Amino acid sequence: MISGSMNSCGETAAFFGPAVSVFLRRSIMDRIADFECTYDNAAGVSREIMESLDLTYPDAFFHAADIVKIAEAVRKKEGTAFCELPFDHVLEAESMGGIVKYGDGMTGPLAKEYLASDMKELLELPEIDFTRGRMKEVLSACGEIRRRGEQVVLDVCGPFTILNFLIDTTQVFKSLRKEPKLFAELSGKIGVQLLRYIKEAEKQGVQMISYADSVGSVKILGPKLAAQAVEDFTFCFVKQMLEQKRADTLILLCPKTTFALLGTGKAALEDYRLPGPMTYGEGCIAAIGKIDMAGQQCIKNIHYTLKDGVLKQVVLKSQSRG
Amino acid sequence: MNRSKEDLLQSLSRSVVEMEEKEITETAREYIDAGYPAFDGIMDGLADGMKKVSDLFDEEEYFVTDVLLCSDAMYAGLDVLKPHLEQDKDVSCRKKAVIGVVEGDTHDIGKNLVRIMLETGGFEMYDLGRDVPSDKFIDKVKETGADLLCMSTLMTTTMTGMKDVIDKLKADGIRDKVKVMIGGSPISQKYADKIGADGYSANAVEAVQLAKKLTEGNGHGER
Numbered sequence: 001m002i003s004g005s006m007n008s009c010g011e012t013a014a015f016f017g018p019a020v021s022v023f024l025r026r027s028i029m030d031r032i033a034d035f036e037c038t039y040d041n042a043a044g045v046s047r048e049i050m051e052s053l054d055l056t057y058p059d060a061f062f063h064a065a066d067i068v069k070i071a072e073a074v075r076k077k078e079g080t081a082f083c084e085l086p087f088d089h090v091l092e093a094e095s096m097g098g099i100v101k102y103g104d105g106m107t108g109p110l111a112k113e114y115l116a117s118d119m120k121e122l123l124e125l126p127e128i129d130f131t132r133g134r135m136k137e138v139l140s141a142c143g144e145i146r147r148r149g150e151q152v153v154l155d156v157c158g159p160f161t162i163l164n165f166l167i168d169t170t171q172v173f174k175s176l177r178k179e180p181k182l183f184a185e186l187s188g189k190i191g192v193q194l195l196r197y198i199k200e201a202e203k204q205g206v207q208m209i210s211y212a213d214s215v216g217s218v219k220i221l222g223p224k225l226a227a228q229a230v231e232d233f234t235f236c237f238v239k240q241m242l243e244q245k246r247a248d249t250l251i252l253l254c255p256k257t258t259f260a261l262l263g264t265g266k267a268a269l270e271d272y273r274l275p276g277p278m279t280y281g282e283g284c285i286a287a288i289g290k291i292d293m294a295g296q297q298c299i300k301n302i303h304y305t306l307k308d309g310v311l312k313q314v315v316l317k318s319q320s321r322g
Numbered sequence: 323m324n325r326s327k328e329d330l331l332q333s334l335s336r337s338v339v340e341m342e343e344k345e346i347t348e349t350a351r352e353y354i355d356a357g358y359p360a361f362d363g364i365m366d367g368l369a370d371g372m373k374k375v376s377d378l379f380d381e382e383e384y385f386v387t388d389v390l391l392c393s394d395a396m397y398a399g400l401d402v403l404k405p406h407l408e409q410d411k412d413v414s415c416r417k418k419a420v421i422g423v424v425e426g427d428t429h430d431i432g433k434n435l436v437r438i439m440l441e442t443g444g445f446e447m448y449d450l451g452r453d454v455p456s457d458k459f460i461d462k463v464k465e466t467g468a469d470l471l472c473m474s475t476l477m478t479t480t481m482t483g484m485k486d487v488i489d490k491l492k493a494d495g496i497r498d499k500v501k502v503m504i505g506g507s508p509i510s511q512k513y514a515d516k517i518g519a520d521g522y523s524a525n526a527v528e529a530v531q532l533a534k535k536l537t538e539g540n541g542h543g544e545r
Contacts, residue, residue, distance in 0.1 A: 101453070107426040107479050110453060169431055173387040174394070220431060222385025 032218045032226050032263030035255035037298065045087050049073045050105065057105030061087065064140035071145060071152070080302050081281040082151035082208065086138045089157050093165035095128040095135040096193065111165035119175045122166060122186055128193050130200045139204050146205030151285055153252065153299055154201045156194055158213025159187040159233060169215065176225055180232060187233040195240060202246050207288050210299050211241070212254030218263075230264045239316055242292055250288045253295030258314050269296065269312040280304040283311045327358045331367040334399055338371025339378070341391040343398045350402035360406035368399045372442035380527045386431055389526075393438040417537045419470040420462045422450030424483035429476035432506060435526040436472060443530040445470070456486045463491070463500050469537045472529070474506040481508055485517040492518075501536040505529060 050057055053069050060066035071083040088108035094100045101112035116122050130136060145152045163172045163186075175183045198209050213234075218226040234257060241251055253261075261267035272291050274283050280297045283306045287294060296312040297304045325333070330353045337346035346368075353363050375392040378384035384392070421437050423430050430452040441447045448466050450458055463471055471491075473484050484504050491497040503521040504514055514522035520536050523529035 103426060107477060110426065110428050165428070170390050170434065173390055177387055177391060215431070220386045222387060225385070225387055 032223050033259045034217060034219045035259055035298070037214055037217075037254075037256065045070055045074065045105065045108065047105065049077065058102035058109070061102070061109070062134060062137055064137045064144060067137060067141035068144045071141065072150070075150075078302055081279065081285055082153050083145050084153045084155060084210075084299075085142055085145075086134075086155065089155075089161055090165055091134060091138060092128070092157050092194070092197065093162045095133065096125045096162070096166070096190075098165050114168055115166045117167070117171070119167065119171055119179070119182055119186060122163070123189065125166075125189070128197060130197070139200055142201055142206050143204035146207075151208060152206055153208040153210050154198075154206050155210045155212065156197060158194075158211065158216060158237075158257075159190040160213045160216030160229075162190055164215045173221070173225075176221070176228065180228065184232040188236075191233065191237045191240070194237070195244060198241060198249075199244065202249055207246075207248055208250050208252060208284065209241070209245070210252040210254070211238070211257060214254065214256055217256045218260065223263075226260055227264050230260050230266060234260060235264075235266045235316075238293075242316065245292070248289040250284060250291065251293040251295075252284060252299050253293060253314055255295060255298055258295035261314065261316070265317065267314050267316050270315050272311045272313045274306060274309045274311055276309045277305060277307050278309070280306060280311075287311055287313070324356060325352065327353075327356070327362075330356070330358065331363065331370070334363060334367025335371035335374065338368055338392050338396045338399070339374050341388070341395050343395045346395050346399040347402055350399045354402065354406055360403040363403045364400065364407070368396045368403070369442050369444070372396055372439075376439055376442070376527050376530070380525075386435060389435060389438060393442070396442065416444055416446045417470060417533075418448065418466050418468040419445045419472055419533065420448045420450065420459060420466060420468045421472040422454035422459060422474075423452035424473050424475045424480050424487070425453055425455045426480040426483060427475045427477050428452045429506075430474075432476070432526070433472075433474045436474070436505065436523075436529045439526045439530045440472070440533055443534065445533060456483060456490055459487045460490050460494060460496075463496065464494075468500055470533055471500050471502045472533070473502070473504050475509070476507045478508045481506075481513065484509075484519065488518050503529070503532055503536060 049070060050060065053073055055066050055070065060070060067085065070087070071085055075083045090098065090100055090109045090111060093111065094109065098115055099112045100109045102109050128135060130139060142152050142154060160172065201209065216229050221229060238261065245251065262269070272287055274286055278286065279302065281299065281302060284294055284299070291313040293314045294311060295314045330349060333349045334346060334353065337349060350363065354360065372392065375384060375389055379389055419440055421433060423433050433452065437447050437449050448462055448468065450462060459471060459473070462468070473487060475481055475483065488497065488502055491500065501520045503523060504519045505523045509522055511522045521532045523532045
């Protein structure tokens with residue numbers, strides 16, 4: 001069972017008293033912008049790549065050596081500066097007991113059925129075991145890619161996305177509205193597992209951690225609940241990611257998360273000057289060890305170029321109380 | 323003092339908009355106890371409230387989570403009113419619609435929203451859920467004699483599943499018996515035209531208008 005919880009973060013607005021708090025919250029609510037996402041739709045691996053490597057699905061997804069071959073083939077095909085793992089968004093949920101259907105490979109693994117019908121049941125989720133199953137293989141593959149001298153981006157999903165595979169999303173949204181303490185408790189427990197996951201990835205040499213939670217975006221939650229989600233989870237989680245990470249680990253936020261932090265006044269953008277114009281991916285690699293967190297663009301947007309040679313780093317605001 | 327029918331209808335409508343499950347149940351009971359017709363309570367109370375919710379959603383005042391909670395209130399009211407419906411109104415004229423997310427895709431937030439909106443728009447909904455195999459869509463259309471088939475997907479890799487369903491409807495000789503509308507992030511009118519769907523909707527509010535337009539005068543045919 002998942003134990004522990006992330007450190008509590010008080011509401012910044014509450015510091016000013018109830019009336020001002022409401023005003024502040026309302027004023028920041030309107031400022032969370034949405035990032036139009038067209039990249040998270042990519043999941044699974046093309047049949048063409050699997051056939052070219054003479055690998056079969058889903059067997060290949062269970063062997064680190066095959067995962068490495070696929071990741072490198074995808075990187076070469078797309079011409080990116082890094083490999084990206086895992087190939088699906090279900091890994092975290094599966095590792096917490098989620099029931100997965102592997103299908104025919106066209107879309108990659110999917111949630112087969114919901115694990116729970118009640119949010120409270122999910123408080124009993126098991127902790128992630130990093131020594132077995134697909135989780136172990138993906139982490140091993142990360143290590144092998146790094147040993148070959150290549151960069152790998154590990155995509156980590158946030159609690160809304162993970163819960164979407166474990167329970168009807170309707171229940172998640174309702175709990176955020178009706179039982180915010182339950183949501184905060186559950187998302188905090190998931191957060192602890194994600195922090196452990198990131199540590200394990202760092203042990204394998206991973207230096208680039210991408211964090212996204214598109215199911216919990218402002219477009220779906222609306223500005224009020226999106227701001228609440230930042231208060232109840234995202235800010236604390238990102239803060240703890242930064243506190244625990246190694247100096248040479250770069251956190252790559254999904255722009256939806258960046259906008260949520262900016263819109264709630266929890267973060268600001270600062271320029272980091274690169275040697276010259278380059279793609280976003282190349283810029284991020286160049287910034288490893290120099291900055292802690294980026295997030296102006298989706299890492300999957302492989303054609304996005306930093307024409308002026310400036311990478312925007314995301315800096316949490318020091319006045320945000322944790 | 324007993325409240326008038328108009329007062330009670332307004333209260334039902336307002337309770338939907340304000341997501342008041344408990345209050346709506348009490349109001350619906352009061353409405354039935356006063357002897358007013360359940361059908362009017364549903365259409366002029368609950369559906370009226372959901373129409374306002376739909377407008378608020380369209381104006382980006384309400385979001386997905388708000389609509390879900392409003393629909394909870396609506397269903398709570400419906401639970402009270404529905405058992406009294408068949409005694410005073412024949413509802414067999416409601417259009418039937420089958421809805422689901424195509425095979426290989428589990429993104430169902432948009433689909434759930436469209437289902438709720440269509441339900442409150444007067445459609446009798448058959449929700450197949452997410453990751454639905456093509457044959458299951460066909461079987462349900464045949465079983466229910468649906469007027470409308472709605473499919474959605476968020477992924478480019480599963481879009482082709484929509485065409486598979488339409489091709490199977492043709493192969494089974496029932497394509498002209500059911501209207502097909504599609505939606506989802508990568509879907510466009512161009513894609514709908516390409517695969518032979520009858521319509522495409524960009525959002526849940528437009529979906530209701532499109533569904534009504536497509537099924538106008540489209541009675542339940544014998545299959």
